[in-house]
Every structure is written in structure tokens, then in C-alpha cells.
Amino acid sequence: MKKEPIIPESKDSAFREQVLKTPVGEKILTCMQCGICSGSCPVSQEMDYSPRQLVRMVQLGLKKEVLSSNTIWICTTCFSCSVRCPRGIHPTELMETLKPIAIAEGITNRNVKFDTVFSDVIKTNGRASEFLLISKYSMTEPGMIKQLPFGLSMMAKRKLPLSVDRMENTKELGTIFKLGEKSREKK
Amino acid sequence: MMENEPTLVTEQKEESAKKGSNRIGVYLCRCGGNIADVVDLQAVGDNLKEDKNITVNIQDYLCSSVGQDKIKNDIEKGKVDRVVIGSCSPKLHLETFRSMAKNAGLNPGLLEITNIREQASWVHDKEDKTGVTSKAKGLIKGAAARMDSIEPLSPLAKSLVDRTLVIGGGIAGITTALELSDSHDVILIEKKPYLGGHMIGLSKTFPTLDCSQCILTPRMVAVHNNPRISMLTQTEVADVQGSPGDYSITLEHSPRYVDIRKCINCGACTKKCPTGAIFLPFVQAVPQAYMIDMSKCSNCGACVKVCPRDAINLEEKKETSLISVGAVAIATGFEPIDLSFIEEYNYPSPNILTAIEFEEMLSAKSKTGMRLQKADGTFPNRVAFVLCAGSRDFTGKGRKHCSKVCCIYSQKQAQLVKKMKEESEAWIFYIDMRSSGRRFEEFYHHTQEKGVNYVRGKVAEILPGPDGTLMVQYEDTNLGRKGREIFDMVVLCPALIPSTGTKEIADKLGVPMGDDGFIEEKHVKLDPVNTLNQSVFAAGCVLGPKDIHDSVTEGISAAHKVSQFLGKGVILIPPEKPVILECNGCGDCVKACPYNALTLEGGKALLSPLACTGCGICVPACPIKGIEIRNFTREQLKAQLKGILSEAPGVIVFIDPYAYAAADIAGVNRKQYSSLIRLVSVPSVHILDADVVNAAFEYGATGVLLIEGITDEKLTTRSDDLYKKLKKETRKHKKPIRYSHIETAQYEKLTDLLNVFASQAGAKAQKMSRKEKEEISDKEELAS
Known part of the structure; x- marks a missing residue:
């Protein structure tokens, strides 16, 4: 990872203000960088930036790095960080706040793609289907072809059912999602 | 104990009020821009123009010598004979201005402050200038109306009881008592069966590494031997009656079952005791006397028979005694927060201890022969120190404040580990290393040289590791990498909070506390050991976490302040007391008074001004409206209200x-x-x-x-x-x-x-x- 110097041009004060104004943004400025969030995080080693670093970057308004980091997508929402933070900052909720901003900014990377495929599967079926998820995601990510033998061996062991589980009334579900979209547009 | 009956020293002189003919000077302070940026002082002044008796003057800083001289000159030249000041809180400067007025020959009671800073310009929307100005206009107008109607009174003087109660036998209380004993009688009470507080449970003290008991024991013995100090252990305050300068305090003494005046410390009793119930708290304990833990005692009486001095009484009961004191110094210290609320730290568990437990293991109170050891009795080769456990926490679960001493004592403890076994490892997990203070940065540097490991990062979890070890998980925030480390012992540095019972004592003495539970100083910077009760003082960790040096400094300061207070011989009490204008002898006020300050004599109510606290509960109690509080009479309050509400x-x-x-x-x-x-x-x-x-x-x-x-x-x-x-x-x-x-x-x-x-x-x-x-x-x- 190339480390760019932090210069005035790398800071986006509008982005900073946008995040600080959200409900979770209220306490962001009081972070003392103790690192209990990252120390508690079960997946921080997989992240480009640890939760602690992400909070610092939001404080500085490093919009590009924050929104294109994989941190916000890797978070499993286990809430350990939010429970333990001595300043009452909720990093989990921060991740959830940053995701729609990243999508709205048109950020595309593997994580955004996966998230889109996953939510599409849920929107159409009301349930997660591993088969649909993997096949659809493979379409967007050519590199997934390397995983084919592994997928086949799982199928052979009946660990990857081909049947698609659907909920009973997907129409109603569609309406719920549409209403949700509408109310967000209004905002 | 000899009762020192307080007497009324001077009777108030009364001058008649000349309502309407007073020359009232209204002085408004811009306070830089603190007031004037929000309040239009010119408009406030213009608002009073109609009244010919009022002159208005606006200054940049009234508290400065220029500001004070202006008022002083006006008084001396006879331009004004009553003063209303619109400025900061009277808690800050009323005394300043009143002593100036006194020097200028004015009755200090004829100068009052209207608070237009802490209670106006600082607390309202800065954009709402019209609203705040209108409020200030009203407040000043009300104050001027009140000033026009009040009587010049002189404070009452009451003689003081020249004896001080020091609550708490730790280093702060010991210092206060010893310093005072040069010229005053002192009663020093301690809840525990021995003196020394937390300090006697410390090993070496930073930054010089001198042994705690070596420097403290001589002081404890000095207290014990001092003829002017009555030292009472296992004693607490049960009740407080009376008023500043003259308190009757009930003390409650828990039984020790051994008479400390008779016990010669021979140890015969402990040899005979079949259950180990009778013991000496520790070798250097003061008072040097055995005591019985009744939860272990089988009541066999073997100790009673063997005692050569007849010092043991198994029938001893809780007792109370009444003391009379003029001043009180609170030095009740701190206690560690109960860390069991931090689930991820798993305290208490074997080999996870607080820093205070770590210290005790190496102190005079040690139960391990001053050896550092794990639960299994072996030496811990890898020790972690976890700072800020339960402190710097704004979630409401822990405490907001920094415990101040942990940064330094944890480094000292790490040094001790390394000193005991050079190849052992000591790790300090910190958020910020705060080593401000003389010789502290050098101490930090020295600890680094000794090879102690510093990790910047708050520990996330402490989990059981293999073979009874402990696994500590954290982020090394300097590297941005998560880490895990195995230790034999984890020492948690807990938030230090006011000791249990601080609130009860503070309430009994009418002393306010901050939202952190520590006693509130009269002024955080300028009156650090005074409280809002003029006869109550405080020293040591009851005012906030601090080290031995600062506790001793405050002990000395508190002693000086007590001595200054008692040295005056009298205490001035506010003259705003009830005056009985009319009485039909019904006795309703006598029944209403909670302080027994009113009696019926010859069919008329009679006030004893010394017992009276000026609460005024008798005023509404009188069915014929015959009682008024001087300078807070119904008419005076109404005049003030009318002025306040005249604007809006x-x-x-x-x-x-x-x-x-x-x-x-x-x-x-x-x-x-x-x-x-x-x-x-x-x-x-x-x-x-x-x-x-x-x-x-x-x-x-x-x-x-x-x-x-x-x-x-x-x-x-x-x-x-x-x-x-x-x-x-x-x-x-x-x-x-x-x-x-x-x-x-x-x-x-x-x-x-x-x-x-x-x-x-x-x-x-x-x-x-x-x-x-x-x-x-x-x-x-x-x-x-």
C-alpha cells in the first residue's frame, strides 16, 4: 500500500461535516485513539485500515481513502467495538453510515459488488441463497473461476445446495423495499 | 470533652433605612467582551435614567484596580451610598468588592452583585441579544429597587470552638493533624483499626523509590504520641448538629474488643487463640494493639484469661460519643473502582489484580512476606500493566476523570518487577503516558532504560491462556497492528474514586460535591482546600486523585487554612435573620423552627440568633405575618420582583x-x-x-x-x-x-x-x- 502524505488537498471538509452531522458523528471528535476497537475487532487484520484508523481518517476528512477502504465492508457488525469504546463512539454504526455514502459516490470495488449481489438476492428471494450468491458474484468477478474446483468439491459433499430457498410472498417484500427507497429519496 | 459554649460577641448596630433618598450607584462590567458582547450595557444603564437617585457607570473590568478605585472614589466623595454591581457571580468577587466598600467607609452589606455573566451572558443564545439585554435590564432594575429598600446590617460575631475534627487517618489527614497540633487541639478519626490510609499499603514510592512505611511510620507514631491530638480509630461520623464554628458531632466507635491503652503487644493472646481471630493488623500498625475479628471468634475466652493486662473485653459494643469542634477537615481519600463491571477484563480472577493489591503484596501490610507471587506461589516472569481501567470513560460505565497517578506508579511497579528478577518482562499498556511533574519524565526515561516494554493501546480483552497463563489482546496503535501476548500476571490500574461514605459526610456538613463525587473546592484554583462551608476544609484524594507529595501539600494548606479560621476567634454570621414585628403568642413559629432557635417567653416568641440558620421557615408559619427575614422581607422581595418583571x-x-x-x-x-x-x-x-x-x-x-x-x-x-x-x-x-x-x-x-x-x-x-x-x-x- 502506497502511503500518500496528508496534505490540505487530501482533506474534504464537506465529507467530514457530512459524517459528523449523522447521529453516529456526534462523538467522533472525542476519539482518543486508544485502539480498544481495533483490539476487539475479530476481523481488523483483514482491513486496509483498522476501525481506529478509520475514525481518525474521518476526523481528518480523508474522503477518498475512507470510502474506498474495505474496512466498512469487512465489518461483521459484531458490535464489540461499540460496546467497549470508552468514549461512546459507535464504530459499527459508523461503518453502516459510510456504506450508503460510498455507494452514492459511485465507489466500485469487490466489496461493493459483493454487497450489491447479496442485497439483490435478498430483495428478490427474501432469503440468502449460497448458490445464487456465488454464481452471480462470479459473473462480476472473473477471478472467481479459480474457486471452481473448491465449489465443486463442496457440492459433491452436499455443502452447497443448488435449490433456491424463497420466502412465500416476495411481492410484499418488493413493496417494502420500494417504500424504503422512496423514503430515502425524500430525505 | 470540655464544652466551649459559644457566645454572641457583638450585637448588630442598626441604622435606619431611608428609602427613596439613597444615592444608588449602579456599576456595570463589560468583563472584556464576556458580558458586553451579548448584553447591551448602555441600554441597561439608560433604562435606569428616569430614577434621579441612580447613577450608572460602565467599566471594562470592575474587578481591576481602576474599576474598584472608581467605585471607591464615588463612595468616598459621597456620590453614592449604596452600590449595585452587574458583573460575574458574587461567589467570585462579592468579598473583593465588599472589602473595598468597607475600606471606603460603606457598610459592606450595602453593596450587592447581580450576576449577569454566569447567569446571563454565558448561558443564553448569543444571537438573542435583545432577550438577554431585556433580562439584564430587569435584573439590574430589580436589584436597584431592592438596594433602595434594604437596611444596613452588621454581621453577627460568634465565638469559635478552638478544636478541629480531622476525618481520615491517611497521609493527608495525618499531615493536617500534625501541622495543626502546634497551636490547636485536634481530634483525628479513622474508619480502619489503624492509621496510614492507602499509603501504608504502598511499597516503594515514585519517583525516588523510598520505602513508603519508612517515611510514613514516624508520622503515625508522632500522631499517636502528640498530646494535642486525640486519635480515634474504627470511628466514623454519625451525626452533625450545630453551625459553622460550633459543631456538636456524634462519633460512632466500632468495637475492637482490645483496649488499646492497656494492650502491650506481648502476643500472648494470639498464641492461645484456637481460631486465629485475635491478631495484630501488621507489625508497624499504629495504634500498636491487637484486635479481634468477631466473625472468626469462637468466644472461648482463652485470650481473656491469658492477657496479663486485662485488656480484652469480648462483650464490647458499638459506642457513640459527642464532640464539640469549630472546624472540620475532610481527608477521607479514595478507593479503587470495582473493576468487575468490565466483563472483558475478567476481574477478579487468579493473577488478575488491581495495582493496589499488587502494592499491598510488597508493602508493610503484605501477606506474602513482601514477595511478589502468583496464586500458585511462584514468581510471575511476565507481567502486564493495564492503564486507564475504568477511567477516561464517557459512556457512564466507568469514570470520566484520569486517575493521574497510574502512569507513574505502573512504571515504578514495572521497575520493581525487573529489579526482583532481571530476566523477567514487564509490559505497560497505555493510552497516553502522562508523566508531567518534577522528576517524572526522568523516571519515565529511566524505566525505558531498564527494558520495560511500552505498548500504546488500550487492552481489549484479557482471556485465560494455556497453563494458567493470561492472554492479553490489544492493538499496537503506533503500528496499527493487532497483537496478542501471554502473561503470568496482569495488573489493572483502576479508576480512583472518592471513598465510600464521602457523600454522607459531605451532606452532613453541607458541603457540595462535583458530579465526579469529589468534594467541590471553594474555588478550583484560588481556594483549593476551602469548601463552600467556611468552617469545613478538605485535603488529599477526597478532592481528586493525587500523589503523596500533593496530598501532603494540601494537608499543610488545609492546616494553615483551619488555623487562620480558628485564629480569628470569632465567626461572622450573616445578619439576615428573622425579626419578630408582631406576636400573638400562638407558638406556630416555635413549632415550625427545625433548629430550636425560637422559644416562647412571656407569651411572646423570642429568637436565639446563634441557633438560627436564617432559613426563614418561620416567616410563612406566622399566621399574622408578624415575622420577616431582615433584607428579605415580603415588601423587599416584591419590590425586586416588580423591577425584574418591569421590562418583560x-x-x-x-x-x-x-x-x-x-x-x-x-x-x-x-x-x-x-x-x-x-x-x-x-x-x-x-x-x-x-x-x-x-x-x-x-x-x-x-x-x-x-x-x-x-x-x-x-x-x-x-x-x-x-x-x-x-x-x-x-x-x-x-x-x-x-x-x-x-x-x-x-x-x-x-x-x-x-x-x-x-x-x-x-x-x-x-x-x-x-x-x-x-x-x-x-x-x-x-x-x-
């Missing part, structure tokens, strides 16, 4: 001095509330009756709040009745009235209440005026 309607808040202090703290913290709020300072809300409250409504108050901060149950238990009575008797106005109890520390509760009540009163007023308009238009329609 507002919410009248009657507030007692304890809650007034909360409003000041809100101001210092810039907590915002509605500019419709107008505080009226009263000695106690109990002086109020429907007469005054109805007048407030008539003059245009949209609502009335009674806020009481005093913790004296003699008054607070009667507040509900007062509120109900006032509510009933002011019902005709259909305007809101409310009572609330808000202690000094609860300034956030206060501002929340002020905001809620102001909007409620506003809404109600709007509704009422709409109704009135409708009624008027209805009538007009009918007429046409």
Missing part, C-alpha cells in the same frame, strides 16, 4: 445558595437555557409564602420555580408541604409553579429543568393570551 414577562426562579452555585457551574460550562429565566437569590425557598409568589404572577411572571439545593433533611422533608401550599394558594393565576431539589453538582439537571419549564410556561402563557383575546373579541362582538 419572564419565569421567576427562587433559588437557594446551593442551587445558585449549580447555576454558576452551568454558566462556567456554558450550558444554554432560555433567556426568559430570571433567578432570584433567596437564603432558602422556605421564606416564601403565597403573598410573594402571587405578587410575582401579578407583575407578569409566566411561571414560578422553587429550586432548593440544601441537603439538610430538616428542611428538605418540609419542602413538599411548602410546594403544595403555594400551589394551592396561587391557583387563581392559573400559571405553572414547580418545586425541584437540585444539588450543586447537578447543574445539567438544572439547565434541563429550566429549559423544559420555560417552554411549558411559555406555552401556557400563549394559550392564556389567546383565550383572553378570544374572550375580548367575543365581548366586542356581543357589544356591537
